[in-house]
Amino acid sequence: MAGADDLKVVERWKRLAEAETDSRMRLEFGVLAQIFAERAGRQDLWHKQLKEWNVEETIIGKRLIAEGEANEARKLLLHLGSKRFGPAPAPVESTLRAIPERERLERMADRLLDATSWDDLLATP
Secondary structure (H helix, E strand, C coil), X not given: CCCCCCHHXXXXXXXXXXXXXXXXXXXXXXXXXXXXXXXXCCHHHHHHHHHHHCHHHCHHHHHHHHHHHHHHHHHHHHHHHHHHHCCCCHHHHHHHHCCCCHXXXXXXXXXXXXXXXXXXXXXXX
């Protein structure tokens, strides 16, 4: 994302991406561009420039957004859980990483202060 904070770079990227004849592929390009922009800390500029692309409406976009939210929930659970129960053993980390549903991870976060151990927390349905 070198130059990702330069409006001219964004506009050039848009021109190149708009040359794609498959509209679904164009949208997927937009999703990927926003993911990379977020990683580079440039999401505000890119989101503003790509708002008309409706990238959240694509299948891959929805999946990537959901995966990103689940990953953030996992990170938070590991961080706060480590403060409450001590470092997570490898099996706990593996179990957390295998949970695909953001909703379940959120329920676990809600129980974090009431759970008595990592095992108790992982037992959250």
